[in-house]
Amino acid sequence: MDWLSSWVQTLSASIGLRPWAIIVFLIVLAAMLIDFVQRRLMRRLGDIVSNTENLWDDAIFHAAVRPLSLLVWLIGITLAIQVIPAQDEGSLLHDELIGRLRQIGILYAVTWMLYTLVRNIENNIIAKARREQRDVDQTTVAALGRVVRVTLIVTASLVALDTLGFNVAGLMAAGGIGGLAVGLAAKDLLANFFGGVTVFIDRPFGIGDWILLKEKGIEGVVENIGWRQTTIRKFDKRPVYVPNAIFTTASVENPSRMTHRRISETFGLRYSDMEQVKAITDEVREMLNGHPEIDGEQTLMVHLNAFSESSIDFFIYCMTHTVNWQKFHEVKQDILLQIGDIVRRHGAAIAFPTRTLDLETGKGMPGPEPIREKT
Numbered sequence: 001m002d003w004l005s006s007w008v009q010t011l012s013a014s015i016g017l018r019p020w021a022i023i024v025f026l027i028v029l030a031a032m033l034i035d036f037v038q039r040r041l042m043r044r045l046g047d048i049v050s051n052t053e054n055l056w057d058d059a060i061f062h063a064a065v066r067p068l069s070l071l072v073w074l075i076g077i078t079l080a081i082q083v084i085p086a087q088d089e090g091s092l093l094h095d096e097l098i099g100r101l102r103q104i105g106i107l108y109a110v111t112w113m114l115y116t117l118v119r120n121i122e123n124n125i126i127a128k129a130r131r132e133q134r135d136v137d138q139t140t141v142a143a144l145g146r147v148v149r150v151t152l153i154v155t156a157s158l159v160a161l162d163t164l165g166f167n168v169a170g171l172m173a174a175g176g177i178g179g180l181a182v183g184l185a186a187k188d189l190l191a192n193f194f195g196g197v198t199v200f201i202d203r204p205f206g207i208g209d210w211i212l213l214k215e216k217g218i219e220g221v222v223e224n225i226g227w228r229q230t231t232i233r234k235f236d237k238r239p240v241y242v243p244n245a246i247f248t249t250a251s252v253e254n255p256s257r258m259t260h261r262r263i264s265e266t267f268g269l270r271y272s273d274m275e276q277v278k279a280i281t282d283e284v285r286e287m288l289n290g291h292p293e294i295d296g297e298q299t300l301m302v303h304l305n306a307f308s309e310s311s312i313d314f315f316i317y318c319m320t321h322t323v324n325w326q327k328f329h330e331v332k333q334d335i336l337l338q339i340g341d342i343v344r345r346h347g348a349a350i351a352f353p354t355r356t357l358d359l360e361t362g363k364g365m366p367g368p369e370p371i372r373e374k375t
Helices: 002-015 019-050 055-083 095-131 138-163 168-185 187-202 244-248 271-290 325-345
Strands: 210-213 218-225 229-234 239-243 261-269 301-307 312-320 356-359 371-374
Touching: 019 055, 055 095, 095 138, 187 218, 187 229, 187 239, 187 244, 218 239, 229 244, 239 244, 261 271, 261 325, 271 301, 271 312, 271 325, 312 325
Parallel strands: none
Antiparallel strands: 210 218, 218 229, 229 239, 261 312, 301 312, 356 371
């Protein structure tokens, strides 16, 4: 240090600059070099961790890159400022104030790193589950991640206030009184918040679920569940932002959690096919019982249902194994085509609306035979 001080004094006398200016330059130069070296090292380390199968080292690495650079420059700049001589006792360059600002900066960098780390872990859990094709409750993961991040922010804020010399206990007491007034003024915001908490606790739906709010006429896939609102992507790809307070009162239908899909159809046969009705319904029932996509353990019915105006109606009622919307329609199409084949094999036909008109002559009057007309 004596050698460095002597060298600075000699250089100062040679170039005509004050010694503290040279020291400030050297500190900033050292911070620049350290940041350059650590960036190169972190870049090489990033190539190493990206080739590993462990996702946690990636989360830690990506969370530490930018805060580490911030720490280097923060310490360097605050040290350089401390070297500059203060003009008076009340100057902002006072050592105590600089020390507190350095502590707050370090606290911010650490909080930033932890905040990013929590978010990276949350994303890695979901990504790993998708890659391994495992089910994961994205709603719970997102909720826990938000809680941890909010806790980090609140804790860091309280520590920063205490570092600056504020009375944290007094602020919290005042906040309790002010919170009552804010709560009364922002009751809708609080209603949405507690609605979000209800969704996280009860979990009537999760991210990726297809839900239906009949009272509101909203149907789509859940994309995000926030503290204030939930984003639903409708089937025409338009997003709908629903306040969470709605979910505390409205009924939510979640088709994504159905165990089966139902086929319930009615078929009409001609009245001239009355003798074939029993054979047709028996063969349709046998076909459904043997169909690989129909769950025989669920309710399965094929029965004559009604004598309609122009048809003899029978109905089918059964459950499919699949809940996939596209595959369900493929199964339903196959069943309908097989029923059509069964009807044709028995010499019958699907009825369509008909009406018979009988035209007769007056009583006692000669005339032609009655004319029957079908329409």
